[in-house]
Amino acid sequence: MIPFSLLAFIIPVIFLHLQETDSVDKFSVVGPDQPLTAIVGEDAVLPCHLFPAVSARDMEVRWFRSQFHHVVHLYQNGKDENDKQLLDYQDRTEFIKEDIGRGSVALRIHRLRVSDQGQYRCFFDNKTAYEEAVLELRVAGLGSIPYLHMEGHQYGGIRMLCSSSGWYPEPEVIWQEESGQNLSSVSEQTRVAKDGLYSVHSVAVITNTAEQKISCRLRNVLLRQEVAATIIISKAFFPRISLWMVALTVTLVVFFGFIALAFWHLVKQHKKRGKLSRSRERLFNEVVWRRGVMNPVSITLDPRTANPALIVSEDQKNVSRSDVRQNLPEDDERFDTEYCVLGQQTFSSGKHYWEAEVGDGPEWAVGVARESVRRRGAYMFSPEEGIWCVSLFVDRYQALTNPETLLGLSKIPKKIGVFLNFEYEQLSFYDADGMSPIYHFSEPFGERVLPFFWIGRTGTEIQLCH
Numbered sequence: 001m002i003p004f005s006l007l008a009f010i011i012p013v014i015f016l017h018l019q020e021t022d023s024v025d026k027f028s029v030v031g032p033d034q035p036l037t038a039i040v041g042e043d044a045v046l047p048c049h050l051f052p053a054v055s056a057r058d059m060e061v062r063w064f065r066s067q068f069h070h071v072v073h074l075y076q077n078g079k080d081e082n083d084k085q086l087l088d089y090q091d092r093t094e095f096i097k098e099d100i101g102r103g104s105v106a107l108r109i110h111r112l113r114v115s116d117q118g119q120y121r122c123f124f125d126n127k128t129a130y131e132e133a134v135l136e137l138r139v140a141g142l143g144s145i146p147y148l149h150m151e152g153h154q155y156g157g158i159r160m161l162c163s164s165s166g167w168y169p170e171p172e173v174i175w176q177e178e179s180g181q182n183l184s185s186v187s188e189q190t191r192v193a194k195d196g197l198y199s200v201h202s203v204a205v206i207t208n209t210a211e212q213k214i215s216c217r218l219r220n221v222l223l224r225q226e227v228a229a230t231i232i233i234s235k236a237f238f239p240r241i242s243l244w245m246v247a248l249t250v251t252l253v254v255f256f257g258f259i260a261l262a263f264w265h266l267v268k269q270h271k272k273r274g275k276l277s278r279s280r281e282r283l284f285n286e287v288v289w290r291r292g293v294m295n296p297v298s299i300t301l302d303p304r305t306a307n308p309a310l311i312v313s314e315d316q317k318n319v320s321r322s323d324v325r326q327n328l329p330e331d332d333e334r335f336d337t338e339y340c341v342l343g344q345q346t347f348s349s350g351k352h353y354w355e356a357e358v359g360d361g362p363e364w365a366v367g368v369a370r371e372s373v374r375r376r377g378a379y380m381f382s383p384e385e386g387i388w389c390v391s392l393f394v395d396r397y398q399a400l401t402n403p404e405t406l407l408g409l410s411k412i413p414k415k416i417g418v419f420l421n422f423e424y425e426q427l428s429f430y431d432a433d434g435m436s437p438i439y440h441f442s443e444p445f446g447e448r449v450l451p452f453f454w455i456g457r458t459g460t461e462i463q464l465c466h
Contacts (some may be wrong), residue, residue: 050103343451363456
């Protein structure tokens with residue numbers, strides 16, 4: 001039988017052992033609760049420790065970034081094992097383990113870079129439990145002492161350049177007079193080098209002619225530190241204004257003012273003559289057009305050119321479209337794909353007017369085409385193809401230029417008037433019922449032209465008038 005005094009000694013020992021074992025199996029990892037800030041090029045130390053403070057000699061301690069296998073530094077089996085360490089950290093990390101027996105470790109990163117900025121995870125694993133802490137490292141770069149340089153004169157003052165490099169993040173630039181008054185910069189350029197550090201080039205124009213001290217200050221807002229350079233500018237460097245320069249400037253201003261006034265007067269007179277000339281031209285064209293309206297040309301259709309799906313009336317004054325293609329003899333003059341037909345009359349000179357009634361047809365085109373216009377295959381109607389016309393297509397009235405010109409018509413035309421002035425290389429379209437203009441082409445035709453008609457869908461019928 002065990003004496004009571006021995007039991008009194010054994011039970012507390014067992015209890016303490018159990019308590020110690022429980023403390024090893026259950027732990028947490030503690031890191032800094034605020035971001036750490038370190039300087040580019042120097043060393044940064046990232047600490048973390050276990051709570052409670054138990055030994056971590058036999059644990060795995062892993063430092064990594066966003067993903068577990070992105071190893072920054074690994075302590076395992078009582079030694080550093082960095083075979084799978086990220087390339088950026090090779091030969092730059094050191095595991096500080098002087099207090100590892102009390103669960104306190106740290107990671108030292110040598111020769112800090114901008115790319116080292118961000119989150120790090122300190123991970124402990126004793127094979128029965130694991131925990132981690134997240135640390136944030138901020139990187140800052142305090143750049144070089146600014147270089148101040150007088151570049152010359154500008155805006156009646158002295159143009160000053162302030163440049164510095166090696167900053168992170170981008171610095172704040174402050175120009176300042178000796179009195180403490182801030183100056184505005186006229187330009188500022190910031191560049192980022194391959195190492196991620198900023199270089200700054202700031203320009204200010206100093207216009208105060210009194211002898212004074214000017215400073216350029218660059219401030220790192222993260223470190224709350226700044227570097228500055230100061231220069232004393234003598235008033236002898238500021239541009240001086242001479243009386244003869246003032247007189248010359250005034251003379252030149254007056255001289256060029258007279259030239260501008262004379263030029264404005266000439267332009268005004270030219271515009272007046274131009275308006276008068278255009279007014280006379282419009283009056284002449286209107287007279288010619290009205291003569292054409294009074295003596296319209298009788299246009300007939302050429303059945304030899306009609307697409308097989310088009311039906312031309314016996315009097316050759318009417319064309320409509322059928323759903324069934326007619327069995328017509330082969331003819332090189334015939335349109336085989338496009339639903340077109342030409343007039344029989346050709347024009348190579350003079351002035352001519354005719355009308356075509358389109359009614360409520362859903363799709364049509366009316367105009368003129370070169371005698372050599374393509375009859376085979378499909379293509380877009382345009383002056384480049386030798387076709388000048390206006391059209392209704394997909395509920396849009398348009399002139400078939402390249403690209404198309406939409407026509408904002410206030411009234412839907414039922415009858416199209418076509419006026420061809422071959423000598424003046426002009427082709428005009430009108431709403432024949434109201435004699436209001438629709439569109440006007442003015443360009444060379446290149447060769448003889450014929451009346452041109454296109455029917456896009458069944459239900460459209462074109463009737464030639466006169």
